[in-house]
Amino acid sequence: MINKLMKVLLVSGLTLSIGLITQSPAVHAAKVYHSIKSKSYATILPTYQTRSGNPKAVIWNNKLTQKQFSLSDYPGTNWYVYKSYKMTNGKKTGIFYRIKNPENTVSGLVWRGYLKQVKHLSIKQQTLNALPGTIYSPHLQQITDQLKNHPDSQQEYLQKALGAQYKKFQGITIPGFLASDKRLQAQLKSGKLSFNAYLHAVIPKALLTDLTGNNYQVKDLKGWQVSVSVSGMASKNYGWGFVYFLEP
Helix, strand or coil: HHHHHHHHHHHHHHHHHHHHHHHHHHHCCCCCCCCEEEEEEECCCEEEECCCCCCCCCEEECCCCCCCEEEEHCCCCEEEEEEEEECCCCEEEEEEEEEECCCCCCCCEEHHHHHHEEECCCHHHHHCCCCCCCCCCCCHHHHHHHHHHCCCCHHHHHHHHHHHHHEEEEEECCCCHHHHHHHHHHHHHHHHHHHHHHHHHHHHHHHHHHHHCCCCCCHCCCCCCEEECCCCCCCCCCCEEEEEEEEE
């Protein structure tokens, strides 16, 4: 009887020990980060770049549990911030930005200390930033700047100025002619939408409707020469204009 009792106690003790060992990692595991406050920048899309000297800076998933991308793999990239989060895991708290590149191929959360804001960009530079991979061409800019002097013979002028390259010349109009495009321009003029956010909305649609080809996206324009003619804030036509391209 005593032996049976001892066996029961030993088995019970072993089972309890295994249970404690099995449970202990869960008890001591770090909590997952969660958001306690957020702010949207969707109507602003401020431009940021990576600060130098942070080779291990990464872009995380929503819970900061998995590394999605390394910032060092995208040198010189202009990042658009469209939301910020104050996040905590109960022990550590920090501010993280939800970012994306102009091509919309990379996005995620990054600690704000790894980024620096780029301010006071011209209309032309913001437009070029929205078309990464393209090559600004001063020569093409000179040619397209003269289009206003040839209102009734633009095609003939371009054929003469571009020569054999004329066949590779294309352009887009922003905004487009849909009612939704006009609303975006109205929001831009009223200050409800930043120029950067405006471009991010109208350029992809214009590429699809205006360029001859198969459903062009920003990422398809790598190596294309580009020039810009878009009205600035002082103009009553603020936000309206053209972006011209020469295919390689």
